[in-house]
Structure formats: C-alpha cells, structure tokens
Amino acid sequence: MRFLSDYLKETYGEKIYKIALTSGCTCPNRDGTAGTGGCAFCSEGGSGDFAAPLLPLEEQIERAEALIRPKTGARRFIAYYQSFTNTYGDVKRLASLYEETARRDDVAILSLGTRPDCLGPEVMDMLRGLRKIKPLWVELGLQTVHDGTAEAFHRGYPFAVFREGYARLKEAGITVVVHMIFGLPGETKEMMLESVRTLASLDPPPDGVKLQMLHILRGTELGALYEKEPWPMLSLEEYAGLIAESLRILPEETVIHRMTGDGPGKLLLAPEWTRNKKRVLNAIRRKAGLV
Numbered sequence: 001m002r003f004l005s006d007y008l009k010e011t012y013g014e015k016i017y018k019i020a021l022t023s024g025c026t027c028p029n030r031d032g033t034a035g036t037g038g039c040a041f042c043s044e045g046g047s048g049d050f051a052a053p054l055l056p057l058e059e060q061i062e063r064a065e066a067l068i069r070p071k072t073g074a075r076r077f078i079a080y081y082q083s084f085t086n087t088y089g090d091v092k093r094l095a096s097l098y099e100e101t102a103r104r105d106d107v108a109i110l111s112l113g114t115r116p117d118c119l120g121p122e123v124m125d126m127l128r129g130l131r132k133i134k135p136l137w138v139e140l141g142l143q144t145v146h147d148g149t150a151e152a153f154h155r156g157y158p159f160a161v162f163r164e165g166y167a168r169l170k171e172a173g174i175t176v177v178v179h180m181i182f183g184l185p186g187e188t189k190e191m192m193l194e195s196v197r198t199l200a201s202l203d204p205p206p207d208g209v210k211l212q213m214l215h216i217l218r219g220t221e222l223g224a225l226y227e228k229e230p231w232p233m234l235s236l237e238e239y240a241g242l243i244a245e246s247l248r249i250l251p252e253e254t255v256i257h258r259m260t261g262d263g264p265g266k267l268l269l270a271p272e273w274t275r276n277k278k279r280v281l282n283a284i285r286r287k288a289g290l291v
Ligand code: SF4
Pocket: 027, 028, 029, 030, 037, 038, 039, 042, 043, 046, 047, 083, 084, 085, 115, 141, 155
C-alpha cells in the first residue's frame, strides 16, 4: 500500500500541501437537476472540509498559502476545488478559472471534486486540455457501490453512472480519486467491504481513494433524524478494523489519500471519536499492523 505523502515525495521530490479553493459552482443534487435537498449527510458547505470564500483566484491562493507557508516552508501546492460539484456550471468560465490555476508555478497539481454525472463532452474536453498543463486529479464522491444505500441518502445517480464516468476519465488518462464513506445507515460491514472490493476490481483500479467514517452533522437531513432518535454507529475499533481490511483489499497502485475525515467540528453530532484524528490513525495503524 502507498500513502499520499509518500507518493507525493517520490513523485515530486518534495512535500506538497493542499489548499482548498472555491469555484463558485453549485451541485445538481441541490438545485433540482438531480435532487433538491442534497445528500442526506452533506452540510451547507457542500461536503467541503474548509471551503474558501468565493474571491478572485489570486486572493484565494494568497490567503490559503499564507496559512501554510510560514509553518511548512512549502513551495508548491495541490490546488483543490473541493466543495460542491466543480464541473457543474458554465464550462467556459470554469475552463478559464482552472487553466489560470493550473498555469501557476506554485500549483503542482490541480484537483477537482465532482460527480460522475457531471462529465459531459464539453467537460471532458476541458479536462483533457487541463491535463496537458498540469497533473490533473478528478475526485468522485461515490461513497458506496450499493444503489439501495445511495437512494436512501439521495446521491442522485446509480452505480452504473459512476462506472461510465469513471471509464470516460480513465480513457482520457486522468487520475481518479474515489471517496468512500463507512457507516452509512443500513450498511453492514460486509456491504462496506464489498464496496471496497468492487473498487479494487475496476479495470484499471482507482489511482487513489479517500476513506472516511460518516460524520453526522447538525443542519443536515441525517443530523435531524439522529437528533430525534440516535442510532448506534461504528465504534472506533470497528472502523479501524474495516480500514485495515480495506488496505489489504486495495491494489498496490491505488494511493491511500485519506483514512479518516476532518468534518466541521462545530457541526459534528456523532461519532464523537472522529474528533481525535491522531487516535483514529493510531488505531488504524495498530489494526493494519503498521506499528
Ligand atoms: S453531491 Fe456532493 S455537494 Fe452535492 S449534495 Fe452530495 S455531497 Fe453535497
């Protein structure tokens, strides 16, 4: 298995840090195109950890880098358009914004978070063009391969749509990072591992994965249900066991980008143990035999 920090050091010869940028896109799962309420776990920030305000690009980058540079001395960054659906909107405007981002010397990698149902021909042309400027990652929030679970949290597309979008990206030679969530309501541990096995069996397998525990956030549909009637969630030990098993299942070439999330702490209702990231990572390392 290979972790992101090792991959970045091996590939770029230096530590590269991520900065979160905002493209001004919305999400088809919120504006009525695929749905109106969004995914049941998604907060107003559109599933981003640290959504930056929509400011001119130069200003967004300066602000983000100013937070990281003094502590790390970092020279180059992953420009990560994380929140909402960053291939959903006026493609000309987006192409110009992303091209400007990719052409910067301080940007080593351009990363776009999106949905597999937002990869039409014009978007694919834009992505092919961007890929020629800088390494391009497209991050797809799949969360589960099980359509019943996805319907229940209103993902707004079936797994077959993910397969098509994924194939299109891979044919275009684009690096694809897939996001998965463990602990979705109604899913057994076997179902979670089946999702991981299905990802591992894709041909070619994903270039990267982000694994995280479901965060139940105040102000979301799941949050309202949980506040009314809490249900038992995976314990830290159970979660760590599932991640350790996933690391065994995923192929060597799939880079592990994340094993636990950074949800907005102020909104977090459950599980409490996700707040202590260090403890979570230590538990995973123990279960995976990495310590
Ligand atoms: S697709 Fe992403 S941004 Fe849209 S509602 Fe779902 S999690 Fe939120």
